Amino acid sequence: MVVRHINPEGLHRSPAFSQAVVVEQPAKTIYIGGQNGVDAEGKVVGPTVGEQALQVFRNLALILESEGASLANIVHWRIAVVEGHSFDEGVAAFQQVWNRADPPPAITVHVVSALGPGFLVEIDAVAVV
Amino acid sequence: MVVRHINPEGLHRSPAFSQAVVVEQPAKTIYIGGQNGVDAEGKVVGPTVGEQALQVFRNLALILESEGASLANIVHWRIAVVEGHSFDEGVAAFQQVWNRADPPPAITVHVVSALGPGFLVEIDAVAVV
Amino acid sequence: MVVRHINPEGLHRSPAFSQAVVVEQPAKTIYIGGQNGVDAEGKVVGPTVGEQALQVFRNLALILESEGASLANIVHWRIAVVEGHSFDEGVAAFQQVWNRADPPPAITVHVVSALGPGFLVEIDAVAVV
Numbered sequence: 001m002v003v004r005h006i007n008p009e010g011l012h013r014s015p016a017f018s019q020a021v022v023v024e025q026p027a028k029t030i031y032i033g034g035q036n037g038v039d040a041e042g043k044v045v046g047p048t049v050g051e052q053a054l055q056v057f058r059n060l061a062l063i064l065e066s067e068g069a070s071l072a073n074i075v076h077w078r079i080a081v082v083e084g085h086s087f088d089e090g091v092a093a094f095q096q097v098w099n100r101a102d103p104p105p106a107i108t109v110h111v112v113s114a115l116g117p118g119f120l121v122e123i124d125a126v127a128v129v
Numbered sequence: 130m131v132v133r134h135i136n137p138e139g140l141h142r143s144p145a146f147s148q149a150v151v152v153e154q155p156a157k158t159i160y161i162g163g164q165n166g167v168d169a170e171g172k173v174v175g176p177t178v179g180e181q182a183l184q185v186f187r188n189l190a191l192i193l194e195s196e197g198a199s200l201a202n203i204v205h206w207r208i209a210v211v212e213g214h215s216f217d218e219g220v221a222a223f224q225q226v227w228n229r230a231d232p233p234p235a236i237t238v239h240v241v242s243a244l245g246p247g248f249l250v251e252i253d254a255v256a257v258v
Numbered sequence: 259m260v261v262r263h264i265n266p267e268g269l270h271r272s273p274a275f276s277q278a279v280v281v282e283q284p285a286k287t288i289y290i291g292g293q294n295g296v297d298a299e300g301k302v303v304g305p306t307v308g309e310q311a312l313q314v315f316r317n318l319a320l321i322l323e324s325e326g327a328s329l330a331n332i333v334h335w336r337i338a339v340v341e342g343h344s345f346d347e348g349v350a351a352f353q354q355v356w357n358r359a360d361p362p363p364a365i366t367v368h369v370v371s372a373l374g375p376g377f378l379v380e381i382d383a384v385a386v387v
Contacts, residue, residue, distance in 0.1 A: 002286075008324035011317055012300030020290040020321045028131075031205040031255060032149040033235030042141030059140055063149045066137035076289035076382070080239050083371040106291030108382040110338050111372035113212040114240035124205070124237045126289060157260075160334040160384060161278040162364030171270030188269055192278045195266035209368050242341040243369035253334070253366040 001026050003075065003128060005103035015100075016091065017107035021075040026128040030067055034080070034122040035059040036115065044118040049081065050089030052121050057097040060125060069129045072102040077125040079109045085120050130155050132204065132257060134232035144229075145220065146236035150204040155257040159196055163209070163251040164188040165244065173247040178210065179218030185252050186226040198258045201231040206254040208238045214249050259284050261333065261386060263361035273358075274349065275365035279333040284386040288325055292338070292380040293317040294373065302376040307339065308347030310379050315355040318383060327387045330360040335383040337367045343378050 002025060005018035023029075037045050037052025038059075045055045057071065064070050081087045087109065098104065105125070115122050131154060134147035152158075166174050166181025167188075174184045186200065193199050210216045216238065227233065234254070244251050260283060263276035281287075295303050295310025296317075303313045315329065322328050339345045345367060356362065363383070373380050 006321065006324060008321055010298050010320050012296060012298060014300075017291055019293075019317075020288055022286050022288050022325060024286045028151050028153045030149055030151050031235050033146055033205060034237035035148075038141060040139050040141060042143075059148075062139050063135065063137055066135060067151060076291060078237070078382070080237075106289050106382070108292035108336070108338075108380065109374065110239070110368070110370045110380070112239045113242055113371055116238065122237065122239070124207070124235070157280050157282045159278055159280050160364050162275055162334060163366035164277075167270060169268050169270060171272075188277075191268050192264065192266055195264060196280060207366070209366075239368070241368045242371055245367065251366065251368070253336070253364070 001128065017104050021106050023075060023128050028129050030127040032060060032063055032125040032127065034124040036119045036122050048089060049085050049087065049120045050093055053090035053093040054096065056121060056123050057093055060123065064127060067129060069127060071097060072099060073127040073129055074105045074125045075128055076106040077123050079107065080112045080115060080122045082115055082120045083111055083113055090121055130257065146233050150235050152204060152257050157258050159256040161189060161192055161254040161256065163253040165248045165251050177218060178214050178216065178249050179222055181250050182219035182222040183225065185250060186222055189252065189254060193256060196258060198256060200226060201228060202256040202258055203234045203254045204257055205235040206252050208236065209241045209244060209251045211244055211249045212240055212242055219250055259386065275362050279364050281333060281386050286387050288385040290318060290321055290383040290385065292382040294377045294380050306347060307343050307345065307378045308351055311348035311351040312354065314379060314381050315351055318381065322385060325387060327385055329355060330357060331385040331387055332363045332383045333386055334364040335381050337365065338370045338373060338380045340373055340378045341369055341371055348379055
């Protein structure tokens with residue numbers, strides 16, 4: 001597999017994301033459905049974006065670990081936050097779980113009207129191994 | 130092609146979706162743009178989420194059939210519903226078109242402010258054959 | 259690589275998008291994160307959807323050119339526009355940058371509550387080479 005995180009000249013750079021990720025010859029591609037801040041029983045873990053985002057990252061990691069992968073294998077994730085809430089706490093949760101030595105995924109962030117009942121944040125992702 | 134629908138231990142399970150879908154060696158990957166509840170002339174089929182969702186599933190099936198595939202080949206779909214509307218009727222439409230023997234795709238659901246004029250639901254998808 | 263843009267019988271046709279794009283044997287797949295109407299320093303280029311959309315297309319092109327590709331290599335893009343704004347100016351920008359001889363990508367359009375501060379439009383994309 002070849003994966004290159006690219007930040008071409010002429011575009012701004014951020015430590016939080018790569019502008020794009022180029023993938024050649026993946027052994028497998030993992031399509032991860034929107035993860036929410038819920039535990040193994042499907043119960044929402046708490047009423048804040050911070051708590052929910054941390055659980056979302058845990059769920060993403062758990063799925064990836066079951067395939068011998070980790071968060072570092074994500075090439076693009078799409079984050080949705082419910083209107084009226086900031087993703088600042090989500091960024092803090094990201095910094096808590098992310099290994100700074102790994103180049104970050106491409107990212108999309110939308111503020112939406114709502115998600116499932118009680119959910120404030122949802123992240124889906126494509127990962128390659 | 131190898132496709133595995135995964136629901137790792139430690140995550141809740143639902144009959145409506147898989148937590149993730151792992152794809153190896155696809156013969157082809159089909160990127161399907163957002164489908165709406167419109168007929169062959171592009172006319173909205175009706176004013177309810179249920180009618181529109183059923184038409185969306187028909188359109189998805191039609192696209193997939195043209196490639197020798199079916200809804201079961203979808204690995205991830207992203208559903209958008211317009212604010213003020215519930216996707217409950219969409220779930221009913223899903224149960225009508227979905228073969229329960231097939232493991233369901235990974236799923237993302239967003240409630241958005243609006244879609245194109247008259248559209249209440251839009252579903253895009255990635256399918257592999 | 260084999261890429262086919264499909265518009266099966268029974269679905270309406272539009273010059274603005276393909277219903278789906280089928281990809282076989284890509285040399286590489288490029289996952290492009292949500293691009294906004296910002297310049298090389300990350301500054302928003304202007305307060306209108308038209309200005310921002312044109313810059314988004316420039317940023318997408320710049321990323322693709324760095325990989326020896328062009329906008330024509332995009333197979334699916336997802337457009338988000340902020341509530342209260344129309345994408346009509348974005349369509350005009352698209353017509354300005356798009357080579358009409360190329361079959362257009364599959365498309366998804368959502369009107370969302372908000373994007374990052376000052377952003378009115380965001381487009382992410384998958385491209386294949």
